[in-house]
Amino acid sequence: MVLKHGEQRNYHYDGRTHLKVGNTERLAQMISRYIDCDLRRILLAYPYSDDYEQTVQRNVREQDSDARPAIASPLPEVDHYDTVLLGSPIWKTSAHP
Ligand SMILES: Cc1cc2nc3c(=O)[nH]c(=O)nc-3n(C[C@H](O)[C@H](O)[C@H](O)COP(=O)(O)O)c2cc1C
Numbered sequence: 314m315v316l317k318h319g320e321q322r323n324y325h326y327d328g329r330t331h332l333k334v335g336n337t338e339r340l341a342q343m344i345s346r347y348i349d350c351d352l353r354r355i356l357l358a359y360p361y362s363d364d365y366e367q368t369v370q371r372n373v374r375e376q377d378s379d380a381r382p383a384i385a386s387p388l389p390e391v392d393h394y395d396t397v398l399l400g401s402p403i404w405k406t407s408a409h410p
Contacts, residue, residue: 337400344398351394358383375410382410 334342341352359382361368375382391397401408 335402337402341398341400350398353388355388356385358385369405372404372409376405376407380410 338352338354344350345352361371374380403409
């Protein structure tokens with residue numbers, strides 16, 4: 314299993330911006346209780362801003378251009394898995410690019 318996008322930012326709730334465990338990771342943890350799998354978090358090479366509006370603007374640019382933001386660490390071992398489940402938060406009504 315690969316967990317997409319390790320940003321885990323929370324912009325509007327309770328003043329807590331950086332979450333130790335976000336919703337996507339929580340869901341991945343729940344799935345891992347039922348199937349034998351490895352969990353991986355994908356970290357972006359250039360993290361999003363702590364500012365919500367800047368994050369929205371960057372995300373709009375990336376989605377409109379069908380961007381594939383660079384990731385900090387490649388996952389070469391992914392070739393050895395039979396099945397990869399890719400988790401992602403929903404940003405602007407779509408899976409995060
Ligand atoms: C820039 C941005 C755009 C978002 N757009 C949507 C959306 O269109 N629909 C939605 O239901 N939630 C949207 N959300 C909320 C995220 O899907 C929600 O916070 C999600 O649980 C984040 O997952 P994470 O905790 O794994 O990062 C958005 C959040 C951000 C930061």
